[in-house]
Amino acid sequence: MSEPALVTDTAMLMAAGLGKRMRPLTASQPKPMVRVAGKPLIDHALNRLEDAGVAKAVVNVHYLADALEAHVGHRASPKVVFSDERAELLETGGGMVKAQTDGKLPDPFFACNADSIWLDGPLNAFRDLSRHWDAQRMDALLLVVSHARATNFDGTGDFYMDGQGRLKRKLPGRIAPFIYTGIQLVSHRLLRDAPEGKFSTNILWDRAIEEDRLFGLAFSGQWIEVGRPEHIAVCEDVLERG
Numbered sequence: 001m002s003e004p005a006l007v008t009d010t011a012m013l014m015a016a017g018l019g020k021r022m023r024p025l026t027a028s029q030p031k032p033m034v035r036v037a038g039k040p041l042i043d044h045a046l047n048r049l050e051d052a053g054v055a056k057a058v059v060n061v062h063y064l065a066d067a068l069e070a071h072v073g074h075r076a077s078p079k080v081v082f083s084d085e086r087a088e089l090l091e092t093g094g095g096m097v098k099a100q101t102d103g104k105l106p107d108p109f110f111a112c113n114a115d116s117i118w119l120d121g122p123l124n125a126f127r128d129l130s131r132h133w134d135a136q137r138m139d140a141l142l143l144v145v146s147h148a149r150a151t152n153f154d155g156t157g158d159f160y161m162d163g164q165g166r167l168k169r170k171l172p173g174r175i176a177p178f179i180y181t182g183i184q185l186v187s188h189r190l191l192r193d194a195p196e197g198k199f200s201t202n203i204l205w206d207r208a209i210e211e212d213r214l215f216g217l218a219f220s221g222q223w224i225e226v227g228r229p230e231h232i233a234v235c236e237d238v239l240e241r242g
Contacts, residue, residue: 003123003127005127005130006052006053006127006130007108008110008130008185009053009056010058010105010110011054011057011058011109011110012058012095013045013046013049013057013059013112013113013114014092014111014114015061016063016065016090016095017031017062018031019034019063021227021228022227022228022229029064029067030068032115033071034115036117036232036235036239037236037240041226042068043072044117045112045113045115045116046075048116048118048120051124052126052127054126055079057079058081058083058105059080059114060083060095060099061082061085061086062086065086081104083099083102085098088197088198090197090198092200093191093203094194096186108185108187109185111185111186112183113182115226116183117224117226118181118183118219118222119224119238121220122220123220125221128143128217129141129183129184130185132165138213138214139211139214140184140185140186140187140190140204140205140213141165141216141217142180142181142183142184143183143184144159144167145181145223147177149219149220149221150222151234152224152225152227152234152235153223153225155179156174156175157176157178159179159216161218164215165217166212166215167205178218179223181223222242
């Protein structure tokens with residue numbers, strides 16, 4: 001199967017968080033530097049971007065930023081550009097808005113959590129998102145995964161998805177069939193009229209849902225949650241078998 005072309009050459013890696021759930025491993029290092037299967041989490045994500053042909057990674061930094069910059073700043077593929085949030089942690093939404101305002105993000109761009117771990121299915125995740133991207137209808141296209149394809153996840157899910165791919169939030173007290181993987185393709189339209197300072201991407205997603213412009217793509221590979229120290233051994237086992 002031939003791989004579809006990318007709709008953008010740039011991804012933003014969200015690497016500025018405090019990694020509280022990963023303590024004590026994050027007491028002296030940022031979460032993206034926690035080692036899994038012999039390499040830091042952020043290297044797994046950057047390698048996936050390189051495999052897809054993404055040329056530039058915009059990495060936001062805040063907690064123990066010097067360590068992250070020293071580790072990935074020399075990387076040539078993808079080329080790493082930093083978005084400095086040392087002064088204030090801006091959360092996911094504010095971080096994207098800052099990088100976009102600073103001219104570091106084209107339209108559209110990929111966004112990916114720096115601690116994301118996954119095994120691709122028949123298509124590379126970023127190229128599959130590109131294949132399904134429709135700028136006329138979408139403000140964002142989220143890569144979502146079914147519970148059956150998620151490892152280490154013990155939650156109740158995030159979204160419902162209709163036959164056209166439109167996403168709706170999970171209802172209170174219910175289980176939703178799809179989990180957000182931490183990977184999305186984002187239009188600048190999603191970031192318009194955004195709040196100032198720090199805020200969650202959820203605010204922008206909720207508006208896009210109201211406008212029927214938030215879409216999902218079901219991931220055909222295996223996604224692995226690596227949120228707590230006890231997840232690491234299971235993740236390493238899946239990667240070894242994969």
